[in-house]
Amino acid sequence: MTDDAGKLRLGVNIDHVATVRNARGGTYPDPLRAARLAEEAGADGITAHLREDRRHISDADIDGLMEHLSVPLNLEMAATAEMQAIALRHRPHAVCIVPEKREERTTEGGLEVAQDENRLAHFIAPLREAGCRVSIFIAADARQIEAAHRIGAPVIELHTGAYCDAHAEGRFDARDAELERLRKMAAYAHSLGLEVHAGHGLTYETVKPIAAFPEVRELNIGHFLIGEAIFRGLGPAIAEMRRLMDEARA
Numbered sequence: 001m002t003d004d005a006g007k008l009r010l011g012v013n014i015d016h017v018a019t020v021r022n023a024r025g026g027t028y029p030d031p032l033r034a035a036r037l038a039e040e041a042g043a044d045g046i047t048a049h050l051r052e053d054r055r056h057i058s059d060a061d062i063d064g065l066m067e068h069l070s071v072p073l074n075l076e077m078a079a080t081a082e083m084q085a086i087a088l089r090h091r092p093h094a095v096c097i098v099p100e101k102r103e104e105r106t107t108e109g110g111l112e113v114a115q116d117e118n119r120l121a122h123f124i125a126p127l128r129e130a131g132c133r134v135s136i137f138i139a140a141d142a143r144q145i146e147a148a149h150r151i152g153a154p155v156i157e158l159h160t161g162a163y164c165d166a167h168a169e170g171r172f173d174a175r176d177a178e179l180e181r182l183r184k185m186a187a188y189a190h191s192l193g194l195e196v197h198a199g200h201g202l203t204y205e206t207v208k209p210i211a212a213f214p215e216v217r218e219l220n221i222g223h224f225l226i227g228e229a230i231f232r233g234l235g236p237a238i239a240e241m242r243r244l245m246d247e248a249r250a
C-alpha cells in the first residue's frame with residue numbers, strides 16, 4: 001500500500017465473501033469481484049487470509065487477486081513452510097504473519113513472537129528479501145512488540161479484538177482500558193521505528209478512537225464491512241468506513 005505521509009490506509013479483508021461462496025460450494029459470490037468493488041470504493045489495499053484448512057480463501061483466489069488487483073494485496077498467513085512457499089511464489093506487496101488454530105472461528109489472539117523468536121526471524125528473512133513488507137499480528141504488549149522489533153519485522157499489526165469485544169458487550173471500563181493499552185503500545189512501537197497497523201473486529205462504532213492514533217498507518221477491516229454490505233451494499237459500506245476514518249484523523 002502506498003506510503004503517502006499521514007494518510008491512514010484502509011485494507012479491506014474479503015475473506016467472508018469466500019465464506020458465503022463456500023457455504024454452497026460453488027463460485028458465487030466471487031471474492032475477486034468484491035475486491036474490485038472495494039478498490040472502486042476507496043480501499044487502499046485488499047487483505048486475504050489463506051488459512052491452512054482453506055475454509056474461506058482458496059489458492060485460486062490468491063492467484064486471481066495477484067493477477068487482477070490494481071491495489072496491493074496483503075496476504076495473511078500462518079508461519080508454516082507451506083505458506084512461506086506460497087508467499088515466495090507470489091511475492092505479494094505485504095505478508096502479515098498471524099497465529100492459526102484449526103478449532104478457532106477467527107484469529108483469536110496475537111502471535112506469540114517472544115517465545116518463538118529464532119524460528120520467526122528465520123521465517124520472515126526470505127520474505128523480506130523477496131521484497132514483501134512483513135507485518136506481525138500481535139497483542140498490544142510491550143514484550144511482543146520488542147520481540148517483533150528484534151526479529152527484524154518492519155511492521156506490526158495490533159490486535160483490536162479485545163477492545164471491540166468489550167465495546168460490543170457493554171463492558172465500557174474494560175473497553176477504555178484496552179483502548180489506553182492500544183494507544184500506549186502504538187506509541188511505543190512507533191518509537192522503536194516500527195510501522196503500526198491495527199485491526200480485528202472494527203466497526204463504525206469502534207473505528208474512530210483507533211483511527212485517531214497518529215502512529216497508526218493502516219487499518220484492516222473485514223467481517224463488519226461484509227456484513228454491512230448486506231444492508232447498504234459493499235461500496236457504500238466501505239465509503240462510510242473511509243469517511244469515519246478521515247473524520248477521526250482530521
Ligand code: PXP
Nearest residue numbers: 107137199200201220221222223
Ligand atoms: N487483521 C488481521 C491480522 C486479521 O487476521 C483479521 C481477520 O482475518 C483482520 C485484520 C480483520 O478482522 P475483521 O474481519 O474482524 O474485521
